[in-house]
Amino acid sequence: MTQKKKKKRKSSTAAAAGGDEAPPVRKCMHCEIQKTPQWRAGPMGPKTLCNACGVRYKSGRLFPEYRPAASPTFVPALHSNSHKKVVEIRIKASQRAAAAGLPSLESVSKDSCDLLAYIRGRE
Numbered sequence: 001m002t003q004k005k006k007k008k009r010k011s012s013t014a015a016a017a018g019g020d021e022a023p024p025v026r027k028c029m030h031c032e033i034q035k036t037p038q039w040r041a042g043p044m045g046p047k048t049l050c051n052a053c054g055v056r057y058k059s060g061r062l063f064p065e066y067r068p069a070a071s072p073t074f075v076p077a078l079h080s081n082s083h084k085k086v087v088e089i090r091i092k093a094s095q096r097a098a099a100a101g102l103p104s105l106e107s108v109s110k111d112s113c114d115l116l117a118y119i120r121g122r123e
């Protein structure tokens with residue numbers, strides 16, 4: 001027979017905490033950075049990319065090798081925050097793959113030149 005019920009939470013505190021609208025930790029789907037001035041839309045939906053990655057994604061230049069320098073997953077040998085560097089990394093990787101015994105050396109280097117020409121034309 002308990003007439004007095006102990007209230008653990010007042011409804012006002014739950015409302016002040018923001019409810020369950022905002023996830024506790026949001027991170028970029030691409031570079032896993034958690035701090036960004038603005039969240040942007042990506043392939044996984046709105047507000048799934050950080051500002052830097054979102055801008056790249058919008059312009060069609062969000063390659064796996066692109067990563068903001070502030071990203072916790074940034075590896076200087078594998079990533080760059082410069083698009084030109086990203087292209088260089090990609091070309092080197094494809095050349096290394098070709099040197100490792102893949103048969104399409106000619107087509108790879110030809111594609112690389114096309115890619116470079118394309119980049120230089122844009123920038």
Ligand SMILES: [Zn+2]
Nearest residue numbers: 028031050053
């Ligand atoms: Zn990002």
